[in-house]
Amino acid sequence: MSSERILLDGEGIAEKVEALAAAIRLACGDEVPAFGGVYTRGVTLAKRVKAALKDEWSEIALGTLDVSLYRDDLDDLQSAPKLESSDIPFTLEGTRVVLFDEVIYTGRTTRAALDVLMDYGRPARVDLAVLVDRGGRELPLQPDFVGLKVETGERDYVAVRFAEDDGRDGGFLKSGLREDGN
């Protein structure tokens, strides 16, 4: 039996984006960070937070990270994931970077994203911002900014959808659906 629960509706997502923006603004003080979005929806989340901060920080540099080539489970896949272009259009040296991903689960994607970032340079500091933290970490990595924290099991599936990528906004928890999460 599978069931679906709405974690966030459109309004909820907008609220969480505002909250993330405010928290990042507070933590960084006068130091304007650069943003790095993890494909696909981490990029969208980074853009949303950037838009929310446009009055205070008009000049946030935004990069994109595709972690496919850095995944630790490529041997287990039947197909090679479609690649997007990683693009860091700013100097990392001496820069504080906020990484964005829409959901954090095992932490393996974050590990891969950090490795991508390090191959571009040596940032001054890296923070992690997520819209949903669903627990279940398999690596010692924790987000610095969290929109919503929710307890989930191994057979649950958490999905965040954005209008830009999927047609509409929403966050869902599907229970008893599959063994691998997000």
Place this chain on the structure above:
Amino acid sequence: MAETDIKSRKDLLDIESLSLAEIEYLLKTAGPFKELFRRSVKKVPTLRGKTVLTLFYEPSTRTRTSFEVAANRLSADVTNFAVSTSAVVKGESILDTIETLQAMRTDYIVIRHGASGVPALIAKHTKASVLNAGDGFHAHPTQALLDAFTVREVFPETQKKKILIVGDILHSRVARSTSRIMRKLGMEVGVLGPGSLVPKGRPDFMNAFWNWEDALAWKPDVIYLLRVQMERQEQQFFPSLAEYHRVYGLTSERFKQVEGEGLYLMHPGPVNRGVEIVDEAMTYERCLINQQVENGIATRMAALYWLKPEEDQG
């Protein structure tokens, strides 16, 4: 993962057996690999712990090096099986060599051989992924892919674009593989070469021309000059290199017309200057030969990334 993923294959042996979706996938995947070359760290950890073996029964420094660079940038370990110094010259059969390779538990084998079909034979008998780097007159799929990628860079929409392939069509696996991929991408293919070097039983779609005037009047967008393969010409199909240049080469005069019309130039390399192509054409801004070299690495990375050896090695 996304539903647009294309299932991996074990081997890359020719263009014929690839679907259009697979070709499009490989071309699209090569793009992000090429962008890696702009980073200071050009390497990604994707094939860490995997081994790639290059096995060249015919010499080709360029293709072998291109594969080696591609494999290195994916963090694979690369070993060159030096054929001329190995037991092959002592008469070891291909199948014995395969057994040796199998025992080495290599994950990918890049092979070039003078006889058509040898890569397919090796692929059948090994769990490793086999990449055909040219076999006889048959196929050279990674060359075709890099050529297609290069054309796509200048013409994102390839439908109805025209490519003119010039030279020894009959003995060229490049002509065979590249014309095939261009056709699959919706391009029109024309060939120009000595009558003795253009296949008689060519497919209907292949427009054949016997002189440059007619070929240029066909209004090609890209001119693809094949290398005159001195080493493969045991029989003489044309009288001399000077004669070849005069009749089929891109001479100074023809180059002026090509330049005037803004046509793109390609060549699989290495170039015989003064034979296929006049010196000054090499620095022409629409000469894509150097891009082809760079794109070759990106395309081969895409191929290695996509292929998957059979599991349970050994």
